Amino acid sequence: MSWGKGIVLVFVVFILGIGLLVYRSMTKNIDLVTTNYYEKELKYQEQIDKINNTNSLKENIKIDYNGNVILITYPAVQKNITGEISFYKPSDAKSDFRIKVEPGSDMKQLIQKEMLAKGLWKVQINWAMDGRDYFSEDKVMIQ
Template sequence: MNWGHKIIIVFVVFAAGLLTLVTKSMRTRIDMVTPDYYSEELKYQQVIDGKQNAGALSTPVIIAQADNTIAVTFPRELHQRELTGKVTFYRPSDSGKDVDLSLQPDNDGQQLISKQLLTKGQYKIKVQWTMDNKPFYQEQLINIY
């Protein structure tokens, strides 16, 4: 085999590799953090205020998982108070597995969430609520097992 054939083989292998990379990159799914991140960015001041308000509570919201449930427990000063808000289970690796639930704590300030709503893996749990027209916000990473 002479050097001309070797050059042609190298170019063909290079072109095949390049086509393979382009094909794989076109098929890769890329999720945005949120589909409407611009409007979410404009609302971020509420998150900052909510974090400050939540930091002023006697204890943070406790998020713990048991065998079949995840318990979201609010501090004592929030028990039997009217709270409106939501709990968001944000899955960074797949937005299709995100779960939004309305906040409905019982009289002891606890809300139990079934693990059957979630798949195993890492979630960022975002708890947003309003009490007396004041925003509150807390987030925590958790691995669902």
């Protein structure tokens, strides 16, 4: 094989490889963490305030997974806690869901494993008590 044919062959293989990479990158579905990220960015100072409020508590929310259920333990300081729990699955945005904060009389809330597909989940809790807003976040691996 001559030098000219070898160089042309290398260029053709290179161009085909780049074309394949462009095609695959255009057809790959990439889920955003949130669809309204611009609005959330504008309100980020509120988020910082919620995190600071949470850090100032003596007792914080605990999120535990024991293989069967996710147990969320709220601070025993107050009984009138309201808010929302968001479950985000980074690998599949269609699995994301939200539920209300509804602690029982023992200040605990159970989420059944059946509600969650296997894999990594981000659990974010936006909650309020005594007129102050709080935010807690943790990761849970469902197996």
